[in-house]
Amino acid sequence: TPRWLIVPAAGAGRRMGSECPKQYLCIAERPVLAHTLARLHLAFPEAGLCLCLQADDPYFSAEWVPFADYRRVSGGEERVDSVLNALRAIESEAADDDLVLVHDVARPCVSIDNLLELAREATLSASGALLATPVADTIKRDDAAGRVQSTEDRRGLWQAQTPQGFRYALLRQALEMALGAEGIGASLVTDEASAVEALGLAPRLVAGRRDNIKITHPEDLALAEHILAAQRQ
Numbered sequence: 001t002p003r004w005l006i007v008p009a010a011g012a013g014r015r016m017g018s019e020c021p022k023q024y025l026c027i028a029e030r031p032v033l034a035h036t037l038a039r040l041h042l043a044f045p046e047a048g049l050c051l052c053l054q055a056d057d058p059y060f061s062a063e064w065v066p067f068a069d070y071r072r073v074s075g076g077e078e079r080v081d082s083v084l085n086a087l088r089a090i091e092s093e094a095a096d097d098d099l100v101l102v103h104d105v106a107r108p109c110v111s112i113d114n115l116l117e118l119a120r121e122a123t124l125s126a127s128g129a130l131l132a133t134p135v136a137d138t139i140k141r142d143d144a145a146g147r148v149q150s151t152e153d154r155r156g157l158w159q160a161q162t163p164q165g166f167r168y169a170l171l172r173q174a175l176e177m178a179l180g181a182e183g184i185g186a187s188l189v190t191d192e193a194s195a196v197e198a199l200g201l202a203p204r205l206v207a208g209r210r211d212n213i214k215i216t217h218p219e220d221l222a223l224a225e226h227i228l229a230a231q232r233q
């Protein structure tokens with residue numbers, strides 16, 4: 001099981017188009033953030049939580065945090081900056097080979113089974129592991145005029161989800177390198193695995209459930225409510 005959980009929750013959620021960031025919108029009268037932390041706690045009650053929040057976040061309440069071992073970390077400019085802040089914050093406590101799972105606050109529907117399986121695979125893989133699903137739709141690339149330029153061969157393509165799990169030292173090195181002068185840069189590091197891949201390593205793909213959606217657009221909230229209700233049956 002992971003020693004550390006990092007939950008980046010410092011995004012503005014602009015695609016949601018709401019005043020309040022998406023992690024504070026409610027599903028069944030509880031904010032998305034509370035659902036996500038409750039799931040993680042069910043799977044990994046002993047882990048140390050690092051929650052990345054905007055420094056001036058007016059919405060957060062500690063009552064939604066079920067973890068006994070928990071620290072709040074300031075979010076950065078981009079998601080990767082937030083995660084790196086968390087890694088730096090636990091530097092003095094973390095051992096190089098501690099397992100760290102990073103999970104988007106916006107994925108409250110992740111199943112306990114998938115959490116446990118991902119943690120197991122990440123422990124076994126020297127390059128870490130991530131939940132992902134094979135691409136089901138046909139994928140098009142556009143040209144500047146909004147027409148189809150090409151169709152991608154979808155065989156072998158996966159959609160990356162979270163959690164993603166890596167050893168502390170590997171993840172820290174990968175993110176520091178990605179943001180360094182020779183690195184691929186924050187805009188290309190949309191998940192942790194991409195930074196690890198840039199080191200020439202190959203994280204393991206763990207087939208996850210398709211209902212581990214990332215709440216991004218307004219219609220996703222109703223979908224998440226339905227998924228959570230269906231999972232309780």
Ligand code: C5P
Pocket residue numbers: 007008009010011012013023052075076077078079080082083103104105106214216
């Ligand atoms: O925007 P997107 O949905 O890809 O964000 C993924 C996750 O990263 C969200 O949980 C969001 O709150 C978090 N994030 C962050 N710091 C940022 C940007 C995003 O913690 N600067």
